[in-house]
Amino acid sequence: MTSMTQALLDEAVALTRAAGELTLQWFHDEELGIEHKGDGTPVTAADRAAERFLREQLAARHPDDAVIGEEEPDSRGSSGRTWIIDPIDGTKAFTHGVPLYSNLLALYDHEGPAVGVINLPALGETVYAARGLGCFFDGRPARVSDRPTLDGGCVCTSGLGTWAPEHLEAVRASGALLRTWGDGYGFALVATGRAEAMLDPRVAIWDIAPMPVIISEAGGRFTTVEGDESLMLDGSVALSGVATNGRVHHEVLGLFDRSRLS
Incomplete structure (x- = not known):
């Protein structure tokens, strides 16, 4: 199970980084079109392209898994596993040329959260984790701070x-x-x-x-x-x-x- 989880984590990181590289094609593009969805939130061609890429990859690799994403309807599955996609988290930042936007991918199974990835393509940073395997920041172990109170934090x-x-x-x-x-x-x-x-x-x-x-x-x-x-x-x-x-x-x-x- 550990080796399988590690393989899923490695795959999720690679796919999310690839989706991030895709979004960079539109980053700082002065001709980027911005639409607004029914809830008033912005969406761009970069959002749609990154989610389509991830959905196609996941469908090919894990056809029995369910997929939930921000820009397309949910895809049902039979495996008991669900992938969750946010192709660009921080679209407002993205459209203003602010490099703090991210690409998010998670995998849930019958035990709950199994894999999670935060990719920051414009910063060249990725933070990721899998249940029981630890959290990593570009290959190095990542840990929270040890500050005991909010004072100074x-x-x-x-x-x-x-x-x-x-x-x-x-x-x-x-x-x-x-x-x-x-x-x-x-x-x-x-x-x-x-x-x-x-x-x-x-x-x-x-x-x-x-x-x-x-x-x-x-x-x-x-x-x-x-x-x-x-x-x-x-x-x-x-x-x-x-x-x-x-x-x-x-x-x-x-x-x-x-x-x-x-």
């Missing part, structure tokens, strides 16, 4: 538009540095010890699917804002994501009232 988020003023004040009062180094990049920072916490109060499953296995294998903790450690893959519930080094997790959850983050 770094808290990341994707944006401040959903934050209530009292929550911002609570972070400031904790002594933490708040930065919008968000989306998949923020979670990668936590997994590699460069930030203590990352909070995304409103997400879809593809935005956070790789994070539970990546953060836990790096020695940290991942939950929703309510502290729930399980994720629903069918999109039936609103999701949020909180990743920390584990030591500050209760302190982070204590700063927020979920009812004010909707």
